[in-house]
Amino acid sequence: MQRLGYPARTIVVFAALLALAVHWFVQPFGKEWIWLSTVGILIVAACLVGWRTRQLSRARRSSADLLTALGAATVDIPLNLRTRMPLVLVTGDALASIFDHGAGKPRLVLIGDGAIWLRVDRPQDLPGVALAMRQWRDGQPPDGVVLSMAPALHADADVLSQSLRVVRQALADASRIVSARLPGYVAVYQRLTRLAPADANAALRWHSVSSATPLIDAQRIEAVIRNAESEARRQAGDRYASAHAAALASIIGWTQRVVFGTLTDPRQPATPWALYGAGWIDCGPASDATRPWEQDVQRQTCIAPASVDATPAPWPLPQSLIEAMPRRIPASPRAKAFAHAIGITALAAGLAFLGSGRHNAALLDRVQANLARFASLTPDHDAARRDALQALVADRDELDRYARTGVPLRLSFGLYHGAQLLPALNTAIASYQPPPPPAVVTLDSMSLFDSGKAQLRLGSTRTLVDAVEMIKSHPGKRILVAGHTDNVGDAASNLKLSNARAAALRDWLIEASGIPATQFAVQGYGDTRPIVANDTPEGRAKNRRVEITLVPDSANGSN
Structure with a gap:
């Protein structure tokens, strides 16, 4: 069952109705703009509703298969846990081996230890999948994106760099479309040595670093190398431990230069990746001396690494990368919409108060100007005094009507002070004495x-x-x-x-x-x-x- 997302169209209609109500009843910008502004508000609201409808329809069509698969895979997960369990998008290399968990074909979704892992076969699909996940999770965007790196699957460093630029742009687009910063992680699957460890599970252990902030610095990564070297010293007679530590130091250095450099270089056009974690594992496809990392090792040491065989599927998920994943406080789209509605109402109230203040100021200025004009005319200018008297009578009748039938909205909101001028108007009107008839x-x-x-x-x-x-x-x-x-x-x-x-x-x-x-x-x-x-x-x-x-x-x- 898919829950409803943010009610954008409802908010647009609410804002349009509120704007029309304020514009017609309070008239903050005057009567001369009322029809033009009304047409403008209706056109803008209709365009926004139409655009949102098309966007939702296109998103539903493009993600129908994905949401069906998600629903089948997460049928046992309570609905309210979807926003609380981390959801991680995995893209990049060798996804079939990572998601091959005995189903006969790679799964689309894996439920790991405390996280939902979703396969994205093409990096270019990240924006659409991220948007679909935000709808599926009741408005919550994915918690992170893992780039699966298998250097042995790339022919040379230039092709690899180009693919990394595509991934970088895709994550930037995904972050923009879901209006959230998506943490990035790099998981490197690479066979490091032909030797077999004494413990078969040792090769399938992740060597990783992760953080709750976008910080992958040299000291943290250096700690991964030091830990591997310390373990090799503890197992002094184990050839695998020594070879593994040396190869791990080499692959980490290569990853920093080639992978991290391309993903985080500020000179590149796309937004740099916010790297929250990285991990390496002695597991991956078959490799030989013609592959990018092996060529880098050969340039550094003048020794060609030996060819290695592929690790049988399935390969482990990089669970350790997301252990320090930053947690978002889930907020219901309805709660967000309610907060936005309150904000829109506050803005409308501000415009109403502004318009009412302007109208009241204009009313007071007009009445006071008419009183001053009448007081400035001497009795021998009776024709002008009669004209001024008519203006005072019209003002008095208007204020008296407000006192009897109620103050209109454009003058109310607690800002109306016209009643205070009624005594002055009545006194001025009563003071008028017509001139004596001609002699x-x-x-x-x-x-x-x-x-x-x-x-x-x-x-x-x-x-x-x-x-x-x-x-x-x-x-x-x-x-x-x-x-x-x-x-x-x-x-x-x-x-x-x-x-x-x-x-x-x-x-x-x-x-x-x-x-x-x-x-x-x-x-x-x-x-x-x-x-x-x-x-x-x-x-x-x-x-x-x-x-x-x-x-x-x-x-x-x-x-």
Whole structure:
């Protein structure tokens, strides 16, 4: 049974929905970007989900046989032990001899002492197998990669170096695809001598060094040689021990120069191997003086090593290499997804707080600017004050609506302080007093003009003294002189007469008051604006009039 891995598509959909919710309800970047950003979020989410779906489908197809074999081999292992037992990928040379454990053909999987060993026939398959193992192990990547080295299977050193570069690149790709550093190990299978040990099992013993950190230094490897030499001294009469110690020192030196040098050289393009362990065993394929290590021995000593026969299969697994293997703390993909969901939620909350803060700052700045504008206008600029008053009323109504129906999300999250401005708005609105109505002096036309005439009567100016005093007491005002008639006679004639009488009165006021003519305006209305009905002589007498009205001067800033 295969457990589910990391729910990447669910996380992508969750992040997209959360982003849309924040974007629509909080609008951290403003309304003008809302539709463009929505389309962008949906496109990115769809692309990520589609890419992940294709990746999973391709991985399932490519690893179907592998997972079937793993399931059959590990049927007796409890499901929760898959992530706790070390899983090691083995690639390189002579895998058939290592995994040939009496099944008639090399096995794909071996369950060793406390570890699961998985054969990878081609180094190029390491990335795909590593990804499949991460899915099979509930999101946990393999614990290490062992390179099986059988120098006798290589024709010369150049071919060997090229194969090592392929393995190096494959491990770098595998580490990248599973997003984890995979520890590397080197297991060298090489017949060291034609002599047979007194103890048949001595030849099948590993001489190894391993560490919990990527450190394979000269001192640690030198300790392997010293241990072999000490054992040879203890067995002074044993020819095998002496020959074995000498050959082991030679193969270790060759491995450091040729194998480790190629795998860890920082000048190579691929990421250097992180070597956590290495081991050597007097076991391997048939070999002669034409093979890379033997040729190196011949160059060093001028002695050609003797040909040796192959060790019968199966060859021992390098169990000692992984004894100090670093242990990862297993984490469930669901736990990782939950942590990522919390992180995404925290990010969305941060954007929501940021957007709410911006909107609240804009609201406070707008209301305070409207209050300051209203306070800066003097009563004689009433038109501008009315405009500012309308803005204050709109602000007050908006804040009052929030108080009654609730604050919208784009202003909430504990950052809303608009209620504090309501008293100031109400006070400013209540302080507005409309200006008094224009001062109007109504004069009886019959007391100023003869019937049908537009020249002032002699002596009629006495009645105009009060009008002159009123005009002088209101400097800065414009003076509108308007003439009116009753409806007796022709309307056009009445209009002309009313305009002429207003002009005559204006001319006299200019002369009497000394006020510039630019402050005066003349308007004749004829019989179009009666104040009472023209049905009676008394009504017609009241409608025959001249009105002097003081209005604010638009040149002083009023409309």
